[in-house]
Amino acid sequence: MKNTYYKEYRKTINLSSKEKELIVLCKKMLKECGNIYSFQVNSSFPGCNFYPRDVSSKEIIKHSKKDKDLLSPYTVVKRDKDGNLFSVLYSEEYKESLSKISQLAKKAYSLSSDKELATYLKKLSKACLDNSWEDLENYWLSIDGANKIDLQLAPIEPYMDGLLSIKHAFQGTLRISGDRKKFNPDDYISVISYINTQSNYLRNKTVRRNDQVSVRIDDCLALAGDQAALPARGSNYPNDIEKVKKYGTKILIYTDNIRLREEKLTLPILTALISPEFLGSISKDRIFDNLVRSVMMHEIAEALIKYPNSVKRLKDMYIPVKELHASLMGAKVASFHVLKGVLDHKDYKLLLLFRFVGRTFSDYFSRVLFGKAINHYVRGYTVAFNYFLKNGAVGISERRVWVNYPKLFSAVDSLSIIFDRLMAEGSFEDAKKLFKKYEDYSFYKPFEHKISKLILGK
Numbered sequence: 001m002k003n004t005y006y007k008e009y010r011k012t013i014n015l016s017s018k019e020k021e022l023i024v025l026c027k028k029m030l031k032e033c034g035n036i037y038s039f040q041v042n043s044s045f046p047g048c049n050f051y052p053r054d055v056s057s058k059e060i061i062k063h064s065k066k067d068k069d070l071l072s073p074y075t076v077v078k079r080d081k082d083g084n085l086f087s088v089l090y091s092e093e094y095k096e097s098l099s100k101i102s103q104l105a106k107k108a109y110s111l112s113s114d115k116e117l118a119t120y121l122k123k124l125s126k127a128c129l130d131n132s133w134e135d136l137e138n139y140w141l142s143i144d145g146a147n148k149i150d151l152q153l154a155p156i157e158p159y160m161d162g163l164l165s166i167k168h169a170f171q172g173t174l175r176i177s178g179d180r181k182k183f184n185p186d187d188y189i190s191v192i193s194y195i196n197t198q199s200n201y202l203r204n205k206t207v208r209r210n211d212q213v214s215v216r217i218d219d220c221l222a223l224a225g226d227q228a229a230l231p232a233r234g235s236n237y238p239n240d241i242e243k244v245k246k247y248g249t250k251i252l253i254y255t256d257n258i259r260l261r262e263e264k265l266t267l268p269i270l271t272a273l274i275s276p277e278f279l280g281s282i283s284k285d286r287i288f289d290n291l292v293r294s295v296m297m298h299e300i301a302e303a304l305i306k307y308p309n310s311v312k313r314l315k316d317m318y319i320p321v322k323e324l325h326a327s328l329m330g331a332k333v334a335s336f337h338v339l340k341g342v343l344d345h346k347d348y349k350l351l352l353l354f355r356f357v358g359r360t361f362s363d364y365f366s367r368v369l370f371g372k373a374i375n376h377y378v379r380g381y382t383v384a385f386n387y388f389l390k391n392g393a394v395g396i397s398e399r400r401v402w403v404n405y406p407k408l409f410s411a412v413d414s415l416s417i418i419f420d421r422l423m424a425e426g427s428f429e430d431a432k433k434l435f436k437k438y439e440d441y442s443f444y445k446p447f448e449h450k451i452s453k454l455i456l457g458k
């Protein structure tokens, strides 16, 4: 059977022979990790294969009073002959694959000259056997990000558990640090703190932990699990707010995934949408750098600008609001870099164009390929585009999109204030009202034929 939950990028990089050997071992581990994920995933049941199919969340919670392990992120729940629920540790359930990974990790840590990676591999080898995943994750979060080669392989994040959002799915990435100097994430982090202190209602409410944020801009070597099924452009860890308080935030930007997804989707769509002169005058490398920057700005804004109780207040509207908020605030942060002379006006135009025209159309038209999760993004981008249309910042004529950049700049600014207020103090009803006004999908219509053809080839 072909392992669709493992993916690797072939590339030649300058590595020592020991590092090469180490990478071969890590890739083997990730292949096994993909196998475990294939045992866990099951799209026909909300609880995937973490629970018996006939179980309800109520029943699990009731029985967890006797057996706390039923609610552990690292156990599978089963039913015995008499119908009673019991739990099996991941280290037991996936013993065959995990003992292989443990052996490989043991071999690998003797090869690593990097102390932090070596310690991670040692802890990984142990966790495979004794289920100490929590300890492994906490250690990974505490690594400051200076290591050249970085591996993450563990049951991470409860997104796949549609029953209780508890069980973690196996996934992993093997990465090598890319050109950090060029993107200078630390500078973006400090600009965000500047914006925050300037804002009246941000001053006291924001949770800011700049000193506890680390950003890695990485080239990918291999991906496993969920990461292979839908390669992320960027991600930030951990998800759990209590853990953020303790360990800070770790942001990963995956340059190869960005290249792959944008070259196949966003760029061709953008080329078809706007007049060809602008993109044609810019080098491929520069386009690519700004695509990476665009993802980085979103992730940094998303991780850093957080408000108390926004999940509770905004309910179902939280994710669409949060995602657009991060894109708008990210764009605002970039404008400060134009003032500082780090970016020039062409870079800035590209950033606005990618995010608010390119991604808007590519996410909308590719939603059939990526499933439900992408809808949260589509909703936000659609709201933004209608707002920009109304403000004369963008327009549609003869099946092309035109952009008035000075107006777009000012519309991004005013919309970011609206969304920041929603995140800071808005209610579910406030968000609903705003979306009702601007969530109109009719502007996509004239492009349906042209873009569907580009994406699906029909």
Ligand SMILES: [Zn+2]
Pocket (backbone or CB within 6 Å): 298, 299, 302, 323, 326
């Ligand atoms: Zn996001």
